[in-house]
Amino acid sequence: MPRIAIGEISHETNTFSPPTTLAMFRDRLWVRGEALLERFRGVRSYLGGMIEEAERRQIRVVPTFAASTEPWGTITREAYDAMLGELLDGLRRAMPLDAVCLALHGAGVAEGVPDLESAVLEAVRGVVGPDLPIAVTLDLHGNLHPRMADLATGLFSVHEYPHTDAHERGQEAMAFLLRVLDRGLRPAAWIETLPLLVPPSPSVLDPARSINELCLRWEATPGVIDCAFVHGFVATDVGDVGASVIATAEADRDLARRAAQAVAAEIWARRQAFQVSHPQPAEAVSRALTLAAGGGPVVINETSDNPGGGTPGDGTHLLRAMVLAGLTDSVYGTLYDPEVAARCHEAGVGARLRVRLGGKHDRLHGDPLDLEVYVKSLSDGRFRLSTPMARGTPVNLGKTARLACEGLEIIVASVRTQVLDPEPFALHGIDVRRCRIVGLKSSAHFRAGFEGIARHIVTTDPPGISTSNVAQYPYRRLRRPIYPLDRHATYVPRADAPA
Numbered sequence: 001m002p003r004i005a006i007g008e009i010s011h012e013t014n015t016f017s018p019p020t021t022l023a024m025f026r027d028r029l030w031v032r033g034e035a036l037l038e039r040f041r042g043v044r045s046y047l048g049g050m051i052e053e054a055e056r057r058q059i060r061v062v063p064t065f066a067a068s069t070e071p072w073g074t075i076t077r078e079a080y081d082a083m084l085g086e087l088l089d090g091l092r093r094a095m096p097l098d099a100v101c102l103a104l105h106g107a108g109v110a111e112g113v114p115d116l117e118s119a120v121l122e123a124v125r126g127v128v129g130p131d132l133p134i135a136v137t138l139d140l141h142g143n144l145h146p147r148m149a150d151l152a153t154g155l156f157s158v159h160e161y162p163h164t165d166a167h168e169r170g171q172e173a174m175a176f177l178l179r180v181l182d183r184g185l186r187p188a189a190w191i192e193t194l195p196l197l198v199p200p201s202p203s204v205l206d207p208a209r210s211i212n213e214l215c216l217r218w219e220a221t222p223g224v225i226d227c228a229f230v231h232g233f234v235a236t237d238v239g240d241v242g243a244s245v246i247a248t249a250e251a252d253r254d255l256a257r258r259a260a261q262a263v264a265a266e267i268w269a270r271r272q273a274f275q276v277s278h279p280q281p282a283e284a285v286s287r288a289l290t291l292a293a294g295g296g297p298v299v300i301n302e303t304s305d306n307p308g309g310g311t312p313g314d315g316t317h318l319l320r321a322m323v324l325a326g327l328t329d330s331v332y333g334t335l336y337d338p339e340v341a342a343r344c345h346e347a348g349v350g351a352r353l354r355v356r357l358g359g360k361h362d363r364l365h366g367d368p369l370d371l372e373v374y375v376k377s378l379s380d381g382r383f384r385l386s387t388p389m390a391r392g393t394p395v396n397l398g399k400t401a402r403l404a405c406e407g408l409e410i411i412v413a414s415v416r417t418q419v420l421d422p423e424p425f426a427l428h429g430i431d432v433r434r435c436r437i438v439g440l441k442s443s444a445h446f447r448a449g450f451e452g453i454a455r456h457i458v459t460t461d462p463p464g465i466s467t468s469n470v471a472q473y474p475y476r477r478l479r480r481p482i483y484p485l486d487r488h489a490t491y492v493p494r495a496d497a498p499a
Helices: 022-028 033-039 044-056 076-094 116-128 164-181 210-221 252-267 279-291 317-324 338-346
Strands: 003-010 029-032 060-068 099-103 134-138 154-157 188-195 222-228 244-250 298-302 328-336 350-356 367-380 382-384 395-396 400-405 407-412 438-442 458-461
Touching: 003 044, 022 029, 022 116, 029 033, 029 338, 033 252, 044 060, 044 099, 044 164, 060 076, 116 134, 116 317, 116 328, 134 188, 154 164, 154 222, 154 244, 188 222, 188 252, 210 222, 210 338, 210 350, 210 395, 222 252, 244 252, 252 367, 279 298, 279 317, 279 328, 279 438, 298 317, 298 382, 317 328, 317 367, 317 438, 338 367, 338 400, 338 407, 382 400
Parallel strands: 003 060, 003 099, 099 134, 134 154, 298 438, 298 458, 328 407, 328 438
Antiparallel strands: 029 060, 188 244, 222 244, 350 367, 367 400, 382 395, 400 407
């Protein structure tokens, strides 16, 4: 029976945010050994998929270490060293091994480590040796370097945004390792990078949808194992930011190269279609009201203050527009404000308070709102996700409060996170299906939990550090020229081997 180790170090790093500390990882996810299996068995995630596939095939899974936290700023060196040390120690204890299956991200940045994933793989190679098969799952918001194709035996990025196929990619990575071990598969991978910034682009919409369809056609080609469009993560200021394509073929590097470059050429041909413009909050609310006349709910997603992209989560631009519009039968959430949440818990249900809500991190994401509110309900913020993207994952938002402000209700949380499904509202007795307008903070992941509920979706993009307007980012290290910042940028297919 093969012995395959599993583990995770995952972070989407927004370098325009304050540092991500060791405490943040320890508070969110920091598990070793058998606790890893208990935490992820039955969960729709990368590790959950790996575990399910391994147990289905009666593979001996050896859990090592897993750590992740909400997207935020550059990881401190202390946190990086601690995570890497835990993973490597777990691998050393697990030896001898037949293979390793890791859940990484692709957009990790630590102090002195601009390409976290390659650095982790190099360190893992130092423990397990140059020949042991290693499969890696990746987020499609990764800024990939071609050398990753040499460090790993197989790379499997999610295809969908929202990432509803993370579980399947974990299964695929584990099944791939069995083909390598049992059938002598000799894979060859190619990573093709483009000088292109792709802002949040849901895969249910064009042009991302059409590119995914092209990837699937290549996957149907004899000899091609996998082909994936990796969007990149534009809120990271390092040299290798940008879109890429990963293709893997059976013992045929040239076939992998041709697949990757064919998809890259189509992405480049449609580069302008990825550049989108969304209305400001007042216009978005006006549009939503018009659409809601035909029945709700209408969801307004505030993409520029998306904690899932490393933002503060306490921005008030959309909330202010909803308050000024005098909305009724509507809800907004979640707003990160532990100070107000704690005050509401002290005052209790039924209290009427004047609060200074949100806007505590900076002014870019909006000034605080001074509101008279009624504390309608309180909770401990604990629930499990119901979204197809990560169903079964436990969530703890800390102390939360449901505040009524005239006809608008606001969910305030003590933990910073984006809204993925209706559960934060249901926790407080709110059925979003009965609301006219639902305002929330997310770029696209909310779609997995709301597309079957929302009659319409309106995106708004006020100032914020997860904006779709890439020209607003104060880049200093980004490779240039790159589109759309440099309209003269050109894509030239790569012919060299990874450096």
